[in-house]
Amino acid sequence: MSTVRRQNLTERIYQQLKQSIFDFQLLPGDRFTESEIAARMQASRTPVREALSRLQREGFVEVSFRSGWQVNPLDFQQFEQLYDVRIVLEMAAVKRLCAMEPAPDLSALERIWLVAAEDRLEHGPTVCSLDERFHEQLVEACGNTEMARIHHDVTERLRIVRRIDFTKRPRIEATYVEHANILRHIIERRSDEAQWLLKSHIEDSKAEVRRITLHMIFQARHQPNNSYPPLQANS
CATH class of the missing domain: 1.10.10.10 (Winged helix-like DNA-binding domain superfamily/Winged helix DNA-binding domain)
Known part of the structure; x- marks a missing residue:
């Protein structure tokens, strides 16, 4: 070979x-x-x-x-610590974004999240990827490459559980509403409110992820055919 x-x-x-x-x-x-x-x-x-x-x-x-x-x-204590790191980094990012002159260009995020309800995507994995980029782009927009690098590493380590948050339709809808609120407050430079909204958003996601993950593991352990299709070596 x-x-x-x-x-x-x-x-x-x-x-x-x-x-x-x-x-x-x-x-x-x-x-x-x-x-x-x-x-x-x-x-x-x-x-x-x-x-x-x-x-x-x-x-x-x-x-x-x-x-x-x-x-x-799954080490939920470690995951909770990583979520706490996310909160610290992203709240610092939001505070900086609200104070930047000139104001940061968040138009790419606005086109995704500030949309009418009928224009929202419903495919969980797609929304999960967009959610991940929403939080990364907030940090990247600050211009601090080291902060962005650390945040990206935390995101990678949380991905295994974060994606669980997008297996239920109500969580997808909540993500659109909460991201839109966070964005509007950043655009309006309402720093304290934007930080509080962001913190609440991440903490709610953390709690929901733990609940759904434990439920999914329980279900998976009680399903008889828990296997995956073979990968053809010559395909």
Whole structure:
């Protein structure tokens, strides 16, 4: 197998394994071997090992010499600490945005979030990606690259649970309403109110994510066919 082909296969295995973790097809605490994954995905162990090593660096799995690989348990205490970091960074960003001269250009966000109810998107994964970019763009608009880098790292580490917030329609609707309110207050330079709205928005999301995640894990553990389709090595 050529180097390029192996790298492409490794990327595809990595993406599929990561998606399986996100979808709770591979559950927190599940154990497996490289051979089992290679057989399921109809691939050799080398690209599987490379994909798993990448997931390990990102904190999704861990390896043991005696028992193979394991999906890391969800550490809600760590997630709550990461949410707290988000709140600190984003409130600081909002405060700076409200004071900037000239006012920051937030037109790209306005086109997405300041829309009529009938123009709102309903596809959860799409809204999840837009939500992630909403918060990142608020921080990036401040012009502090180090703050943006730290915030991006926190966002990456929270992604496994944050996406859960967009599996229910009421949460999608709430996201549109709350983002619109935050944006309007930033545009009007009402710093204190904008920061309070942002803090409440993130804290509500944090609480809802924990509740839905625990429910989804419970459901997944009681479903008989919790598996994913094989990845063809030559496709």
